[in-house]
Amino acid sequence: MLEVRHLAKRFGGLWALRDVSFSVSEGEILGVIGPNGAGKSTLVNLITGHARPTTGQVLIAGQDVTGRRPWVIAHDRVARTFQIVKPFRGLTVRENVAIGAMHGNERDGSVRDALATADELLELVGIAKHAHAAPTQLSVADARRLELAKALASRPRLLLIDEVMAGLRHHEIESAVELIHRLRDSGITIVAVEHVMKAIVSVSDRILVLHHGSILALGSPREVLSDPRVVEAYLGHRYVNRRSE
């Protein structure tokens, strides 16, 4: 579904990403983790056209979409959420989601249909009771749910979620993990960028670890977690040393 070949992005003298290659097959959930500044959000931006790669290619369903504008890629049924939530503040929560259902390849025929779709999606992510509220009135967790509903409204086949679970409480993470599994079961391929290690381990089929813009490890959650380099990147080498003693 998604293939990334030798992707690199340079901001001035800094390589945010360097020679990153991997692929995600249909119906898979790939978790992407890494410390702050590892290039996780840059990776998402490059895939969805919000930034242009310095070198490398992005292929979606076998088609080269490198450097295309965001809406062109969105019309290819690719949706994303933003790490820093970006609600349309002047509209209600329901209208925010409806806009997503008005656009893209599988869009609704009318505004009224789009609003009906929005109601169903708000139910799905669990914020139906806030449908007529302003997005600024939502809690952090609900604002992230709104981001997810907005992304789903454009009926993606590939969904990139950028830290939807950050700032969620324990039981909220559990329901988010369950929701992501349900989305996958309905046929959506998912790339989940996360900071919360526990969440990503329970949600992903495979995990990609980024560190300083390069791939540090890629494999099943169990393999990745037992990789000493990953442990070191996350917890520092002092921890690794202490454990090996």
Add this chain to the structure above:
Amino acid sequence: MAEILRGRARSRQGLFREWIRTRTPANSWPALVGLAVFVAMLGLQQLIEPGTQRLLTSVFLFVALAQAWNIIGGYTGYASFGQVAFFGLGAYTVAVLMNSYHVSFWAALPVAVVVGVVFAVAIGVPLLRLRGHYFAIATLGAAEGAREVINNLTSVTGGGGGITIPTFGTDAPTPYFGKPGFYLAFLVLAAVSVALATVLARSRFGYSMVAVHEDEDAAGAIGINTTVVKVVAFGVSAAIVACAGAFYAFQQIEFYPTDVFDASFTVLMVIMVVIGGSGSVGGPLVGAVGLQLLSQFLRVNLGSFNQLIFGAIIVLVVVFFPQGVVIYVRDAWRTRHFSVLDNVRRYRL
């Protein structure tokens, strides 16, 4: 769940069909009130003296101009300070065609609209990449430039010496409308622009404009072609303004580049929309009607100080109702919370 993730009806419907289809008794009142006001204005024409007729004609002109500015400046969030360029180009297109080529007004009018739209697209494609102050200044510059071009194309436009539209005798391509005719013309123009804004606001395109206004990255991510939305909004706005300019030219008969490219037209559009409430249909309507009537009232009753008082009132309204009068009233009504002081606090940084 899988059903949610597929589109509903695939058929795509036109703006008007969709609008008609979604009418219910509860959401039809603005349309009915609008129709009633339109008919009342038609009737009123028979009762009023010529001076009042002229005043209302200018009110209608500014209703149309404010609605046009609101489409690009309010809904889409790109504050254009060059709207008068479309006004001037519309005016000069009509004047040149009627004067030099003896084209009838009704044939020249669509050409004027096309000229306005073409200019909007031509400057919009590069300038709509700019945001905020940069866009404002760039459009201001474009309008000044347009005026200078008209000013220096003496062989076509008459340059700084002005231009005259033949209106009497066999020379006239179209007989002059007279005061009653222009009252009707500007009333229809205002009504059409209000109706267009109303339909647009609740359409797919209307939501796209708001999305672009709020966050272009997020708009792009859900599949909105932000470039197209911005350029089309600018073009629609320019079409209304050029149309208004065309009627204005015919009404004035004789004018100079400095008249129809006067930046104070743009400034008035901005002030009317901001005072009334941008990003709503009622805002520009109330702003245009309110400010035109207020300015006339002060001119008649206050003599030489009228401009000072007028300015002071604008400042006070902006301070106390930063979001615009219509939006303040709407929100206050919804929340049953009318305190003006709380309102000032809420919008102050």
